[in-house]
Amino acid sequence: MKGDVRPNAAMRDTPEQERPRERLAHVGAEALRDAELLAILFRTGSRDENAVALAERVLRHFNDLPRLARASVNELQQVKGVGRVKAIEIKAAAELGRRMASHKRQFLRRITKAEDAVEIIRPHVHLYETESFLCLHLSTKNDVMHVEVISKGGMDWVGIKARDVFGKALREGAHGVILAHNHPSGDPEPSSADITITRRLADAAALLGVRMLDHIVVGDDRHVSMKERGML
Numbered sequence: 001m002k003g004d005v006r007p008n009a010a011m012r013d014t015p016e017q018e019r020p021r022e023r024l025a026h027v028g029a030e031a032l033r034d035a036e037l038l039a040i041l042f043r044t045g046s047r048d049e050n051a052v053a054l055a056e057r058v059l060r061h062f063n064d065l066p067r068l069a070r071a072s073v074n075e076l077q078q079v080k081g082v083g084r085v086k087a088i089e090i091k092a093a094a095e096l097g098r099r100m101a102s103h104k105r106q107f108l109r110r111i112t113k114a115e116d117a118v119e120i121i122r123p124h125v126h127l128y129e130t131e132s133f134l135c136l137h138l139s140t141k142n143d144v145m146h147v148e149v150i151s152k153g154g155m156d157w158v159g160i161k162a163r164d165v166f167g168k169a170l171r172e173g174a175h176g177v178i179l180a181h182n183h184p185s186g187d188p189e190p191s192s193a194d195i196t197i198t199r200r201l202a203d204a205a206a207l208l209g210v211r212m213l214d215h216i217v218v219g220d221d222r223h224v225s226m227k228e229r230g231m232l
Contacts, residue, residue, distance in 0.1 A: 020032060020036040020037070020039045020051070020052065024036075024037075024040065034055075034059055034065060035052055035055040035056040035059055036055070038055035038059065038090075039051035039054070039055040041086075041089045041090065042054060042086055045081065046080070046081035048081075049081065054081045054082075057081070058079050058081075058082060061079050068094075069090075069094035069097075069098075070184075071090075073087045073091060076090055076091070098123050098124070109143075109144050110144075111136070111138060111144065111213070112142070114214060114216055114223065114225035114227070114228060117178050117180065117214065117216055118218060120136065120147060121134060121136070121147075121216060121218055122218060124147060124149065125180070125181070125182035125218055130152065130184060131181060131182060131184055132149060132152045132181060133149075133151045133179070133180070133181040134147060134148065134149055134180045135147075135150055135165055135168075135179055136148075136177060136178040136179075136180065137168075137172055137174035137176075138174055138175060138211075138213070139174070139175055140175045140176075142176065142213075145172065146172060146174070148168055148169070150165060160197060162201060162204035162205070162208070165177075165179065165201055166201075166205060166208055166210050169210060170208065170210065175211060176210065176211035176212070177205070177210055177211070177213065178212075178213050178214045178215070179198070179201065179212065179214070179215040180217070180218060181194075181215075181217060181218070182217070182218045183219050186220035188217040188218055188219030188222050188223050189217070190217050190231060194215070194226070195231050198226055198231060198232055199231075199232070201215075213227065214227040214228075215232060
């Protein structure tokens with residue numbers, strides 16, 4: 001079948017017009033399959049398979065692109081044929097994609113409902129394999145002025161200070177904030193600690209004169225607005 005490649009074939013044995021790099025140049029990146037785009041990053045395959053076959057196996061191992069992007073360098077290296085260099089290339093490409101999506105959205109959105117905020121939040125957190133905590137700074141009209149990453153790699157809810165959460169928002173003249181964090185487990189249901197710290201931060205925001213509009217927990221394909229749940 002045209003476009004198929006024998007698993008143990010070298011890429012040089014594939015007709016030139018069917019090689020991923022040549023196809024991208026000829027028909028554009030959007031026409032390539034995920035495996036072909038990944039193969040371009042790899043450049044080479046392994047001793048037993050070409051770059052496309054290796055890429056297809058890597059994608060099967062992680063089931064989908066978001067799980068692949070969230071995998072750590074060590075987890076990527078557990079796949080046969082993926083060494084440190086290929087693992088680092090995957091992480092770098094995923095981070096570039098996350099930053100581009102974030103940059104495109106964060107200055108264009110007015111918040112009218114929780115889903116608007118999630119559109120901005122998700123690119124910041126969904127590729128991280130650890131918990132991250134964000135603060136959206138809002139104007140008087142609820143336009144997003146800035147997205148501040150408060151912490152990455154896990155949170156100490158007990159020790160978190162209101163000045164760490166609201167300090168920059170106050171300095172930049174924000175009139176409101178939306179807090180958000182992700183649950184790497186994929187389940188966005190708030191924990192008892194999430195609820196406790198949210199209420200404590202809401203009390204602090206009121207004393208500081210900052211409108212704390214919501215605290216949103218983001219999972220794999222769902223989110224929970226603590227405002228909508230009556231937890232705020």
